[in-house]
Amino acid sequence: MSAPFHFELLDCDGTARRGRLHTAHGTVETPLFMVVGTQAAVKGLTPDQLETVGVSMLLSNTYHLALRPGAELIAELGGLHRFMNWRRPILTDSGGFQVYSLAGNLKISDHAAVFRSHIDGSVLELTPERAVRIQEDLGADIAMCLDECPPHDADADALRRAVERTIHWADRCRAAHRRADQALFGIVQGGTDLELRGRCAEALTALDFPGYALGGFSVGETPQQMVAALGPSAALLPWHKPRYLMGVGRPSDIVRAVASGIDMFDCVLPTRNGRNAMAFTADGPVKIRNACHKRDAAPLESNCSCPTCRHYSRAYLHHLFLANEMLGPTLLSWHNVAFYSRLLAEIRRAIAEKRFDEFCRVSLARWGERI
Amino acid sequence: MSAPFHFELLDCDGTARRGRLHTAHGTVETPLFMVVGTQAAVKGLTPDQLETVGVSMLLSNTYHLALRPGAELIAELGGLHRFMNWRRPILTDSGGFQVYSLAGNLKISDHAAVFRSHIDGSVLELTPERAVRIQEDLGADIAMCLDECPPHDADADALRRAVERTIHWADRCRAAHRRADQALFGIVQGGTDLELRGRCAEALTALDFPGYALGGFSVGETPQQMVAALGPSAALLPWHKPRYLMGVGRPSDIVRAVASGIDMFDCVLPTRNGRNAMAFTADGPVKIRNACHKRDAAPLESNCSCPTCRHYSRAYLHHLFLANEMLGPTLLSWHNVAFYSRLLAEIRRAIAEKRFDEFCRVSLARWGERI
Numbered sequence: 001m002s003a004p005f006h007f008e009l010l011d012c013d014g015t016a017r018r019g020r021l022h023t024a025h026g027t028v029e030t031p032l033f034m035v036v037g038t039q040a041a042v043k044g045l046t047p048d049q050l051e052t053v054g055v056s057m058l059l060s061n062t063y064h065l066a067l068r069p070g071a072e073l074i075a076e077l078g079g080l081h082r083f084m085n086w087r088r089p090i091l092t093d094s095g096g097f098q099v100y101s102l103a104g105n106l107k108i109s110d111h112a113a114v115f116r117s118h119i120d121g122s123v124l125e126l127t128p129e130r131a132v133r134i135q136e137d138l139g140a141d142i143a144m145c146l147d148e149c150p151p152h153d154a155d156a157d158a159l160r161r162a163v164e165r166t167i168h169w170a171d172r173c174r175a176a177h178r179r180a181d182q183a184l185f186g187i188v189q190g191g192t193d194l195e196l197r198g199r200c201a202e203a204l205t206a207l208d209f210p211g212y213a214l215g216g217f218s219v220g221e222t223p224q225q226m227v228a229a230l231g232p233s234a235a236l237l238p239w240h241k242p243r244y245l246m247g248v249g250r251p252s253d254i255v256r257a258v259a260s261g262i263d264m265f266d267c268v269l270p271t272r273n274g275r276n277a278m279a280f281t282a283d284g285p286v287k288i289r290n291a292c293h294k295r296d297a298a299p300l301e302s303n304c305s306c307p308t309c310r311h312y313s314r315a316y317l318h319h320l321f322l323a324n325e326m327l328g329p330t331l332l333s334w335h336n337v338a339f340y341s342r343l344l345a346e347i348r349r350a351i352a353e354k355r356f357d358e359f360c361r362v363s364l365a366r367w368g369e370r371i
Numbered sequence: 372m373s374a375p376f377h378f379e380l381l382d383c384d385g386t387a388r389r390g391r392l393h394t395a396h397g398t399v400e401t402p403l404f405m406v407v408g409t410q411a412a413v414k415g416l417t418p419d420q421l422e423t424v425g426v427s428m429l430l431s432n433t434y435h436l437a438l439r440p441g442a443e444l445i446a447e448l449g450g451l452h453r454f455m456n457w458r459r460p461i462l463t464d465s466g467g468f469q470v471y472s473l474a475g476n477l478k479i480s481d482h483a484a485v486f487r488s489h490i491d492g493s494v495l496e497l498t499p500e501r502a503v504r505i506q507e508d509l510g511a512d513i514a515m516c517l518d519e520c521p522p523h524d525a526d527a528d529a530l531r532r533a534v535e536r537t538i539h540w541a542d543r544c545r546a547a548h549r550r551a552d553q554a555l556f557g558i559v560q561g562g563t564d565l566e567l568r569g570r571c572a573e574a575l576t577a578l579d580f581p582g583y584a585l586g587g588f589s590v591g592e593t594p595q596q597m598v599a600a601l602g603p604s605a606a607l608l609p610w611h612k613p614r615y616l617m618g619v620g621r622p623s624d625i626v627r628a629v630a631s632g633i634d635m636f637d638c639v640l641p642t643r644n645g646r647n648a649m650a651f652t653a654d655g656p657v658k659i660r661n662a663c664h665k666r667d668a669a670p671l672e673s674n675c676s677c678p679t680c681r682h683y684s685r686a687y688l689h690h691l692f693l694a695n696e697m698l699g700p701t702l703l704s705w706h707n708v709a710f711y712s713r714l715l716a717e718i719r720r721a722i723a724e725k726r727f728d729e730f731c732r733v734s735l736a737r738w739g740e741r742i
Contacts, residue, residue: 039694040687046698048678069665069690077668077686085682294440297448307419311456315448316411319440323410326697327417 005141005183005210007242007263011352015231015261016360018351021057021242023089023141024181025081028056030242031258031351033344034091034266035337039064040074040084043271044330045337047086053306053338054345057089059266062134062144063098067119071137079139091266092140093246094131094173094187096147097215108148110165128172136179144213145173147187152220154191163189163196166215167203174207185211185244188237192221192229201236212237213244214262218253223369227256234261251280251343251371255363258347259356270340274333277321281339284370286314288332293318306338307331376512376554376581378613378634382723386602386632387731389722392428392613394460394512395552396452399427401613402629402722404715405462405637406708410435411445411455414642415701416708418457424677424709425716428460430637433505433515434469438490442508450510462637463511464617465502465544465558467518468586479519481536499543507550515584516544518558523591525562534560534567537586538574545578556582556615559608563592563600572607583608584615585633594624594740602631622651622714622742623735629718630731641711645704648692652710655741657685659703664689677709678702 004024011018019030035042035050038061042050050058060080065071074083080090096113099105104116112127128146135143146169148162166189177184186209190196204212214233217226230245234257237243244264245257254265270280279286281301286293288300299309300317308317308331320328350359375395382389390401406413406421409432413421421429431451436442445454451461467484470476475487483498499517506514517540519533537560548555557580561567575583585604588597601616605628608614615635616628625636641651650657652672657664659671670680671688679688679702691699721730 039690039696041691041694041696041698044697044701046678046701047682064694068694069686073666073686076666077684083684083687085687295444295447307417311418313448313454315440315444316454316456319410320412323412323435323439325410325412326415326700327412329697330415330417330701 004181007211007240009240013351013354013356014259015234016258016347016351016356017261017263018348019242019263021089023183025087025089025141028089029348030263031254031344031347032057032264033254033340034059034264035340036061036266036268036271037084037086038268039068040080042333042337043275044326044333045271047084049307049334050337051088053334054341055088055337057091058086059091059093060084060138060140061098062092062095062131062138063102065092065138066095066134067117067124071134075137075139081139089141091142092135092138092144094144094146095126095134096131097149097247099126100149108165110168113146113148128169129176132173132176132184136177136182139179140182142183142185142211143177144185145170145187145209147189147215149189149215149219150191152191152216156193159191159193159196163200167200170204170207170209174209183210185209185213187213187215187246188233189216190233191216192225194229194232197229197233198236201233205238209241211242211244213246213264215246217245218247218249223253226253230257230262231260251340252364252367252369254343255347255360258351259360270336271333274336275329277328277332279332279339280336280371282366284367288314288317288328289321290318300335301339304335304338304342306335308335308338375552378582378611380611384722384725384727385630386605387629387718387722387727388632388634389719390613390634392460392635394554396458396460396512399460400719401634402625402715402718403428403635404625404711405430405635406711407432407637407639407642408455408457409639410439411451413704413708414646415697415704416642418455420678420705421708422459424705425712426459426708428462429457430462430464431455431509431511432466432469433463433502433509434466434473436463436509437466437505438488438495442505446508446510452510460512462513463506463509463515465515465517466497466505467502468520468618470497471520479536481539484517484519499540500547503544503547503555507548507553510550511553513554513556513582514548516541516555516557516580518560518586520560520587520590521562523562523587527564530562530564530567534571538571541575541578541580545580554581556580556584558584558586558617559604560587561604562587563596565600565603568600568604569607572604576609580612582613582615584617586617588616589619589624597624598627601628601633605632622711623738623740625714626718626731626734629722630727641707642704645707646700648699648703650703650710651707651742653737655738659685659688659699660692661689671706672710675706675709675713677706679706679709
């Protein structure tokens with residue numbers, strides 16, 4: 001019997017790669033986009049609705065779930081999959097990013113990150129061991145090491161200290177990790193400093209994780225800065241392991257990152273923009289509240305086979321948002337998630353057919369920086 | 372070929388009746404509960420989700436749709452069924468009730484009701500002819516005559532004037548009505564004054580509508596007052612025509628009203644209570660925010676086959692409401708709508724098997740006035 005988790009590399013087209021992740025909850029194709037279900041729910045969509053439009057994997061947030069309802073409670077109820085009724089793979093982050101970005105970050109030392117809950121103000125401590133334990137309780141198929149993610153404008157010294165701490169914590173996470181049915185990924189930090197990225201990647205590679213993430217992108221740097229650092233950073237990671245670019249991103253970011261050799265993505269954009277009345281289309285963003293859609297009998301995208309596009313006009317969606325109906329955010333999120341599913345399927349097909357370079361060029365020329 | 376609309380009476384059990392409404396969008400079984408989709412959308416649920424739990428017919432509100440997006444726009448887009456993607460029958464009300472309860476009611480005369488829009492404050496006029504025209508534009512299977520619905524504490528004179536105006540308007544609605552694929556129902560007013568109800572029913576029966584509604588119930592009178600007036604009021608309506616009790620109600624109200632000979636109902640309770648974290652169960656209401664549900668692995672109802680009960684624990688639903696996730700209102704509304712579907716199916720079966728009296732007694736003993 002093969003290990004519960006392994007990565008199978010199927011095709012390469014230049015630096016772009018196509019493969020399969022085999023997990024305890026089934027196999028998913030890469031490049032892969034994970035829809036975000038922060039609090040054990042994708043906002044406005046049921047698991048059935050997600051499966052209908054081809055979603056194969058979700059991401060859920062350790063920080064949020066640890067605070068509410070608590071990882072022990074979820075374990076007691078049979079784990080995150082059963083709790084939220086999702087049968088396919090799930091990845092949980094380590095909680096670190098939210099501690100720095102969302103909670104009141106009180107103190108960070110080599111021992112732990114101490115923070116104040118954004119829900120009830122209580123003071124809590126997150127150690128690498130605790131981050132692993134929480135994720136084992138949740139029972140995700142992929143767990144992430146606790147890392148330190150400094151702001152993009154951190155000075156060289158702060159960046160270096162964050163990298164050393166990230167390496168130290170990765171070592172402790174690996175030692176603490178027990179679940180054989182769960183893969184633990186390392187996270188490479190170092191911002192846009194390629195020397196630091198190299199140092200971090202080398203140290204983490206020595207720890208032989210089954211997969212690696214690039215952290216510290218999409219944290220305020222410009223798209224140009226990200227693109228410039230991405231290719232060289234991805235190249236530092238082991239070839240035969242999956243590579244995950246955390247928290248990215250727009251369709252154009254994803255296409256560029258796949259060209260740099262990235263396999264996995266997650267982002268709140270399809271659902272957040274859906275709630276905010278913005279739909280992704282191959283012709284650019286559609287702001288459905290705009291008056292031009294008031295009498296428009298056409299769907300969001302004429303060539304989209306998602307339920308929203310098959311059954312509803314732009315005029316109806318426009319009406320739902322003006323009337324403040326919950327169904328508006330649901331139907332637009334549904335389309336956006338379908339748009340991302342279709343995009344990733346097209347990316348995989350283009351790689352398989354050795355025409356990803358062309359796909360990349362045509363897509364970016366069509367979208368510009370609009371989506 | 373039979374007329375697009377007709378009512379088929381199948382069984383009686385005492386005063387309770389079981390039948391079928393044949394409409395331009397298919398046949399539905401009575402007694403029947405219509406789920407409310409005020410603004411051309413059932414709050415938080417897609418048409419697919421409604422069909423999954425056995426919803427056979429919707430009600431939509433003429434007042435809201437006439438103001439936004441406008442009946443002409445909906446007609447231009449192919450009518451309400453296509454606009455909201457609902458294939459089965461729809462009933463629209465006349466808009467009168469909302470003019471009195473929701474809008475700024477400026478002036479009511481025999482000619483028209485003049486009111487101020489609750490959306491933009493504009494002054495508008497609703498005549499019987501306009502109410503019919505709007506509903507013909509919307510294209511519902513059943514349209515309602517414009518009536519005057521006085522408050523339950525109106526004095527005898529005001530009540531009498533409202534009844535006379537309702538009769539006068541029904542006559543004008545009938546004369547104005549053109550669509551052969553749409554049934555126009557008359558509305559009997561008269562509050563809890565049986566003499567006035569009789570006068571109104573007699574006048575409207577002479578106009579030979581294909582169905583009749585009782586209006587002016589559930590407008591502030593006590594449940595006792597409603598029950599006392601309901602049986603005699605229903606008995607005034609033609610036996611072979613469908614009888615619709617507007618805006619009612621709780622499960623216990625529905626069971627009592629079926630016993631009085633009512634065939635059709637509508638109410639916002641299943642969806643409104645669902646959004647407000649209250650679930651209907653045969654054991655009484657469940658307030659899912661209560662702390663007692665925090666660790667409860669059981670479903671809302673163990674014998675319910677709705678998707679919410681098949682897939683989710685009370686603990687998960689509790690979590691969704693505490694975390695303010697949109698999925699909470701959706702999943703609870705879904706269960707509540709399924710609860711009403713099941714209740715009406717049980718009512719129909721009990722009538723068919725000539726044991727409705729027993730069903731009624733057992734249900735009311737079990738629920739009391741709790742649901």
